[in-house]
Amino acid sequence: MSEIKNTNKMSTFDITKIRNDFPVLSQKIYGKPLIYFDNGATTQKPRVVIDIINKLHSEHNSNVHRGVHYLSDQMTQMYESARKKVQNYLNARVYQEIIFTKGVTDSINTVAYSFGEAYIKDNDEIIVSEMEHHSNIVPWQMMCKRKGAKLKVIPFDDKGGLLLDEYKKLINSKTKLVAVVHVSNSLGTINPVKEIVAIAHENNVPVLIDGAQAIQHGKIDVQDIDCDFYAFSGHKIYGPTGIGILYGKERWLQEMSPYQGGGDMIERVTFEHTTYDDLPFKFEAGTPNYIGAIGLGVALDYLTSIGLDNIKNYEKKLLEYGTTKLLALSGLKLYGTAENKICIFSFLLNNSHPYDVGVFLDRMGIAVRTGHHCTQPLWGHYKVEGSVRASLAFYNTLEEIDYFYEALKKIQKMFNE
Amino acid sequence: MNIQETQEEIINEFKNFENWMDKYNYLIKLGKGLPPMDSKCKTEDNIIKGCQVKTWFHSTFKEGRVFYDIDSISIIIKGFIALLIKTLSGQKPEDIKNTDLYFIDRIGLRENFSPLRANSLWKLVNRIKSDATLYCNK
Numbered sequence: 001m002s003e004i005k006n007t008n009k010m011s012t013f014d015i016t017k018i019r020n021d022f023p024v025l026s027q028k029i030y031g032k033p034l035i036y037f038d039n040g041a042t043t044q045k046p047r048v049v050i051d052i053i054n055k056l057h058s059e060h061n062s063n064v065h066r067g068v069h070y071l072s073d074q075m076t077q078m079y080e081s082a083r084k085k086v087q088n089y090l091n092a093r094v095y096q097e098i099i100f101t102k103g104v105t106d107s108i109n110t111v112a113y114s115f116g117e118a119y120i121k122d123n124d125e126i127i128v129s130e131m132e133h134h135s136n137i138v139p140w141q142m143m144c145k146r147k148g149a150k151l152k153v154i155p156f157d158d159k160g161g162l163l164l165d166e167y168k169k170l171i172n173s174k175t176k177l178v179a180v181v182h183v184s185n186s187l188g189t190i191n192p193v194k195e196i197v198a199i200a201h202e203n204n205v206p207v208l209i210d211g212a213q214a215i216q217h218g219k220i221d222v223q224d225i226d227c228d229f230y231a232f233s234g235h236k237i238y239g240p241t242g243i244g245i246l247y248g249k250e251r252w253l254q255e256m257s258p259y260q261g262g263g264d265m266i267e268r269v270t271f272e273h274t275t276y277d278d279l280p281f282k283f284e285a286g287t288p289n290y291i292g293a294i295g296l297g298v299a300l301d302y303l304t305s306i307g308l309d310n311i312k313n314y315e316k317k318l319l320e321y322g323t324t325k326l327l328a329l330s331g332l333k334l335y336g337t338a339e340n341k342i343c344i345f346s347f348l349l350n351n352s353h354p355y356d357v358g359v360f361l362d363r364m365g366i367a368v369r370t371g372h373h374c375t376q377p378l379w380g381h382y383k384v385e386g387s388v389r390a391s392l393a394f395y396n397t398l399e400e401i402d403y404f405y406e407a408l409k410k411i412q413k414m415f416n417e
Numbered sequence: 418m419n420i421q422e423t424q425e426e427i428i429n430e431f432k433n434f435e436n437w438m439d440k441y442n443y444l445i446k447l448g449k450g451l452p453p454m455d456s457k458c459k460t461e462d463n464i465i466k467g468c469q470v471k472t473w474f475h476s477t478f479k480e481g482r483v484f485y486d487i488d489s490i491s492i493i494i495k496g497f498i499a500l501l502i503k504t505l506s507g508q509k510p511e512d513i514k515n516t517d518l519y520f521i522d523r524i525g526l527r528e529n530f531s532p533l534r535a536n537s538l539w540k541l542v543n544r545i546k547s548d549a550t551l552y553c554n555k
Contacts, residue, residue: 355494
C-alpha cells in the first residue's frame with residue numbers, strides 16, 4: 001500500500017483550518033464551546049490520524065513481521081515506514097535507534113532496567129532533577145534499590161530554572177547516568193539539554209532526556225542534542241495513545257539486554273538458550289502496537305505539513321499574550337516563569353484549592369488539570385500541593401485565553417463573596 | 418428528622434436555585450459553614466484513599482447512633498459534606514447502611530458536578546456506608 005499522503009506544507013498558519021482538522025474541538029460542554037487547555041495531559045487528534053486508525057482496522061489489519069501473506073506484508077511495510085518517519089523526525093542516525101514502546105514511562109523503564117543491569121553497581125549514582133515527572137524518578141529509584149545505587153537531584157530556582165552549577169557539582173566518578181526532563185510538565189521550563197548533555201559527556205556520563213512535553217512544541221534533533229536516550233509518547237504529539245518512542249544511540253542499545261522477552265525479539269530459542277534478534281527488534285517483545293505506530297507516523301507528517309517553526313512561533317504568541325493577561329489578575333500566583341518556556345500556565349488563585357477552580361472552569365467549558373501533575377517533589381520546592389495547569393497547543397486561540405481570563409475573574413468573585 | 422425527611426428538605430432547598438452557578442454558590446456557603454474537624458482526627462489513617470482531593474473521615478458511635486466529623490481541602494466538597502452530615506449524622510447505623518441517597522440525583526448535581534463524576538464523593542459515600550455496617554453489629 002502506498003503511504004498515506006498528507007496536505008502540502010502550509011505557507012501561512014491558518015488557525016481556522018487547523019481547528020477544523022480536530023473534530024473534538026467543535027463540541028460544546030454544558031452548552032459552551034469547549035476550550036481544551038489540557039494538552040499537557042494529552043493532545044487531541046487530527047482527522048488524518050483518526051482516519052488512518054479506522055482505515056487500518058477496516059481494510060488492512062494483520063500482524064506484522066511474521067506473515068507471508070499480502071496483508072501482513074503491507075502492514076509490516078507501513079510499520080517499518082513509521083519507524084523511518086520517527087527516525088527522520090528526530091534526525092536519528094539510523095532506524096535501528098528507534099524503538100517502539102508504550103510511551104515515555106515504558107521507554108524510561110526499559111532504560112532503567114536494561115542500562116541498570118548492564119552498567120550499575122553498588123554505590124553508583126544517577127542524577128535526576130527536582131522538576132522530574134514521577135515517571136523519570138520512580139523507575140530510577142526502583143533500579144537504585146535493586147542495584148544499591150543512589151539518586152542525586154539537581155535543584156531549580158524559584159522561577160523554575162535548573163541550577164547548572166549545582167548540577168556540575170553533583171557529577172563525579174560515581175555518576176553513571178543523567179536523566180532529565182526536556183520541558184517541565186508542571187512549569188513549562190525548557191531546559192538547556194544540549195548544555196546538560198555536554199557537561200555529562202565531558203565526564204563520560206550518558207544522558208537520557210524525557211521529551212514528553214518537548215516533542216510537540218518544536219524541532220528535536222537528537223544528534224544535535226547528542227543525548228544518549230530520548231523518550232516521547234505518541235498521544236502527546238497528536239498521535240494515538242499506547243505508542244511511544246525510545247531513541248537510543250546504537251552503541252548503548254547494542255550492549256544492553258532487553259528487559260522483556262517473548263515473541264518477535266528472538267533469533268533462536270531452545271530450552272537451553274535464546275539468542276536475540278538485531279536492533280531495534282530485540283527491544284520489541286510481543287505483537288507491537290503497529291496501528292498506533294503508523295498513526296504516530298501520520299501525526300508527525302501532519303505536524304511537518306503545518307511546519308514546526310510555525311507552531312513554535314504561534315505558541316510563543318499564545319504564551320506572551322496569556323502571561324500578560326494572567327499576571328494582570330491580582331491574587332493569581334503563576335508558577336514557572338523561566339525565560340525559556342512553553343505555553344503552560346501553572347497557577348494558584350487566591351486561597352482557592354486548585355480542585356475547586358478546576359471544577360468551576362469545567363462548568364464553564366474549560367478543560368484544565370489540577371493537582372500535582374505527577375511532580376510531587378517539584379511542588380515540595382514551593383511548599384504547596386499542586387496547581388491549576390492550563391497547557392495550550394497550536395489549535396488554541398487568543399480569544400480562548402480572553403474567555404479563560406474572564407472565567408477566572410468570575411471564579412475569584414464567587415469564592416471571595 | 419429522619420433521613421428521608423432531610424433529603425426532601427434538601428431537594429426543596431435546591432428547587433430555589435435557577436442555575437448551576439446558584440447551586441455551586443450555595444455549596445460554597447455550606448462549605449464555609451462546615452464546623453472544622455478536630456485536628457486530632459486529621460490523621461493519615463483517616464484520609465479517604467483514592468479521593469482526588471484530600472478528605473478526612475471520622476465517626477463516633479453514641480447510644481446507637483453514628484456521628485460524623487468529615488473535612489476536605491476543597492470548599493466545594495466541604496459543601497457536599499455538609500449536606501451528607503445533615504442527612505446522616507445522628508442516625509442509626511442500619512438506616513445509614515440501607516438508605517438510598519436519592520437527593521444527589523434530585524438536586525441535579527450528578528450530571529453536572531465534576532466531583533461526582535470523578536468518583537471522589539462516591540468514595541466518601543461508600544466509606545460512610547461501610548463504616549455504618551461495622552456499627553450495625555455493635
